[in-house]
Amino acid sequence: MKVRFGFSCRGQADLGLEDFPQLVDDLERLGFDSIWLPESMLNGAFDPIVGLTYAAARTEHLKIGAYLAVPGRNPARLARELANLDRLSRGRLLLIMVLGQPAQSEVMAQDVDKAERGARLDEVLPLLRQLWRGDVVNHDGPRYQLREARIFPTPVQDPLEMWLGGLLLGALRRAGRLGDGWIPGLTTPAEAAAKRQVIEASAAEAGRAIDPEHYGVNLTYSRGPLPALAAKQLRQRRPDLDPEQVIPQSRAALHERVDEWLEAGFSKFLLRPATPPTDWTAELETLAEDILERQM
Known part of the structure; x- marks a missing residue:
């Protein structure tokens, strides 16, 4: 270990x-x-x-590690x-992906309904993996839409x-x-x-x-x-x-x-x-x- x-x-x-x-x-x-x-x-x-x-x-x-608040960010x-x-x-x-802090002022600053944050995290994580693989992403999800999305360069x-x-x-x-x-x-x-x-x-x-x-x-x-x-x-x-x-x-x-x-x-x-x-x-x-x- x-x-x-x-x-x-x-x-x-x-x-x-x-x-x-x-x-x-x-x-x-x-x-x-x-x-x-x-x-x-x-x-x-x-x-x-x-x-x-x-x-x-x-x-x-x-x-270098981040506790990174994901909901509210554009996935691409x-x-x-x-x-x-x-x-x-x-x-x-290194990454720890989080919902964000619970205080209402923090939630408002994220511009995301508190009840939506978990669902947004669920949607974003698979999208990030697709983009990091270099895939062309066409995603029409309930919270995020990507058309012909692809990033370069990809991670090490x-x-x-x-x-x-x-x-x-x-x-x-x-x-x-x-x-x-x-x-x-x-x-x-x-x-x-x-x-x-x-x-x-x-x-x-x-x-x-x-x-x-x-x-x-x-x-x-x-x-x-x-x-x-x-x-x-x-x-x-x-x-x-x-x-x-x-x-x-x-x-x-x-x-x-x-x-x-x-x-x-x-x-x-x-x-x-x-x-x-x-x-x-x-x-x-x-x-x-x-x-x-x-x-x-």
Whole structure:
């Protein structure tokens, strides 16, 4: 099993644009596998495609990953943008395709009805694969129409994989039908292992299979007890969980949690501190010392 550790800049308060160049340099220098940027329509410093293009130009080995909100985007334009970025980065692009953030202001900024987002994602993913194969696409779907659509150049990666997230039943079934991998949000290894069975059953029903290496986890960590605000926010999202069940609060606890996820069959880790540090370089150096020995 290949074990990889990436670093995620999730959340609008994590990092400013002025700090991004040094963060990218540090991740490359220290040997992290990847950097990940979220997509928020209204908040946060980064547009993921712009930020990752910059990161790709600045590095040689660091993989570049996006949590990319798909509904509302033109499929042909999106296919071309991502194919270009994969070529410019020499095949280092990684994708987690998401519905978008749940806040009503974010939904309005996407210009998509909230109830429509899942159906739009279902329609776009197969279209992207057709376009990346170099096919001429004539699609007259309920939400998108393409006439004689074809993109050039196509991605370096064949296929350019699209992972999915989500914990609800519909999202799990979509991951099985359409995804190349799955990476859940706030959950425990035991819960994720049970949901993985739903994904694999859905994939089998669709006549396909997901690579057993293609399961990962967003893993938030803390250095010491969680600050009160962070603990409160976590309890609001998952009142049934003790924060220590999901957020390791020491180096030893981080290794224990990684072991639990590995035992459950999840081997790709996207790490993020629970609270932004005052010195990002020092934080990344400490994190590298703490965990990168496990990368293989």
